[in-house]
Amino acid sequence: MGKVASGFGLRKCAKRKKLPEDHISQLPHEILVHIVSFLTFKEAVRTSVLSKHWTDLWTYSAQLDFCDFSALERIAEYKGLRKRERRKFVKWVNKVLQSHKALALDEFRVHFDLKRSSREAIDEWLQFAFARKVQRLELDLSGHDNLGCQCPKSYAFPYGPLGISGKSLESNPYALIDFKSLKALSFTRVNMSGDVLEFILRNCQYLERLVVRGxxxxxxxxxxxxxxLKHLEICFCYNIECLTIRDADLVSLKVSCVDTLVLNNVQMLAEVYVYSYSRTGVRGVIAGLSCCLLKLEVLTLCISYDEAKQLKEMLHELPQLPKLKQLTLHILxxxxxxxxxxxxxxxxxxxxxxxxxxMRWDSETVIRRRKLGKAINHSFQHLKVFELSGFLGCTSDIELVKYFLKTAxxxxxxxxxxRWDRGDFCCPELEMEVEEATEKEKGSRRRAKQQLNRLIVPSHVELVIL
Structure with a gap:
């Protein structure tokens, strides 16, 4: 009797658990495409397994993001895999583009370790994106390469698709491409001349963000x-001699490796990032910024190895920054x-x-005791947050924390x-193995808890050790 009842119960439960109808898939094609448009490219591709109604909806996606991080990691670990992984990546992108049906693109992004040997494929990808009036275009060919090192085999941005190859309009079909749709453009490890860059600026009249790296x-x-243009970044372009900006409404500027920086009538500039790695160092860039330093609200200085030794002298030369709200200093x-x-x-x-x-410390740094330094007593009336990254537990760390506890x-x-600052110093000779860095960070974390817990921290100040 129990078995019959049990079987009946199972049949009844199964009947009650009948799956509901898929009403979403029955919506008009246009609405389904609109739904998919809110997804990332990878998420959109995954919807193809839902049902036959979703099989090709991803091909109408307005966002194409091509990046294979797992392959990049394999290449970084085994250099011999580069050619094979590059061929696979190019084949993958080509296959997707052949199936793609959207007439317009919001975003087109490629991030992989590619060089000029893949020139023909990359040219075709750019032509594809421009023909579909792409709004945000990113081409990052750096892989795991260090941007601190020049790469003679970098891909060069093609003149053809820009219509400035010297050919006539009849013989150059790319010359009629409309660049007005572009709002954001980012190139990493892509070679281009000043003429090409200026052509882009002249013809992309709605371009708000431009990034050129390497x-x-x-x-x-x-x-x-x-x-x-509101946001401009030109970094790790080590042959650049002069950057001149005139009559522009830039809000933020990120620049490095510039011997001479000239700013004229740049009234809106509020945020500046300076990475120093040029022949004249950060002084040359700061001199060019003198006309707008009084208005800056956010300033980041990345000080190179040699300039760290001259830090005191350099900082004494800088003017007052009355409107500055946030200051970030990367120090080697x-x-x-x-x-x-x-x-x-x-x-x-x-x-x-x-x-x-x-802080970015030399891997051979030895924590040692030294005589405490002295600083002019000054009351910081508005300083609310002090963050120290790269804490080792050495004398300089502790005295900085004590100083701001007393004066802020x-x-x-x-x-x-x-954790050590790794993102802003491209110095291969200072790189260490991940395991070694992790062990050093664990030791620093232990010292931070031991040393800082001894300090008298006011009750209104929150001490956070990450």
Whole structure:
């Protein structure tokens, strides 16, 4: 009797658990395509397994994002796999583009370790994107390459699709491409000349963001208005000599490796990032920024190895920064030296609310005791957050924390991060194995807890050790 009842119960349960009808898949094709448009490209492709109604909906996706991180990791570990993985990647992208049916693209992104040997395929991808009036285009061919090193085999941005190859319109079908749809353009490890860059700026009248990283062919660049450009980044272009910006409504500027920076009538500039790795160092760039330093609200300085030794002298030369709200300093340090010389710059920022110091130490650095440094007593009335990254537990770390506990009257939070700053210094000779770096960070975290817990921290200040 129990068995019969049990069997009946199972049959009844199975009947009650009947799957509901798929009403979403019965919606008109246009609405389903609109739904897919809110997904990333990879998410859109995954919908093809839902049902026959979803099989090819991804081919109408307005966002194409081609990146294979797993393959990039394999290439980084086994250099011999590069040619094979590159062929597979190119084949994958070509296959997707052959199936793609959307007439317009919001985004087209390629990120993989490719060189000029893949030129023909990359040219065709760019032509495809431009023909579909792409709005955001990113071409990142860096792989795991270090942008601090020049790459003679980098892909060169083609003149043909831009219509500036010197050919007539009749013999150059790409010359009629309309670039007005572009709003954001990012190139990494893509060589281009100053003429090409200026052509892009002249013809992409709605372009708001431009990023060029790792181009060997840029020497002299001029950016002149009227332009819609709000954000400009030109970094790791080690042959560049002069960057001139005139009559532009730039809001943010990120620049490195520029011997001469000329700014004229750039009234809206509020955020500046300076990576110093040029022959004249950060001084040349700061001199060019002198006309807008009084208006800056966010400033990031990435100080190179040699300039770290001259830090005190350099900072004394800088003017007051009355509107500065956030200051970030990336510092490459060789040994435990007092960092209180930074106070010269910080003291000139009377309204500073957040200070971030990111340390990058030489892997051979030995924590040692030294005589404490001295800094001018100064009351920071508005500083609320102090963050120290790359904490080792050496004398310079502790004295900085103590200094701001004493002088920042409005301080609300101190953030201590033992992880080393890796993202802004492209110095291969300072790289270490991941396992070695992790062990050092664990030791730094232990020292941070031991040393900082001994300090007298006011109750209104939150101490965070990451």
């Amino acid at each position: 181009s060997n062919d840029l020497i002299n660049v001029e950016v002149s208005g009227p332009l819609a 340090a060789e040994e435990d030296e007092s960092l209180l010389g930074l106070i010269s710059l910080i003291r000139g920022s009377s309204n500073l609310e957040k200070l971030v110091i990111k 009257v409005a301080l609300e939070k101190i953030i201590i991060d033992p």
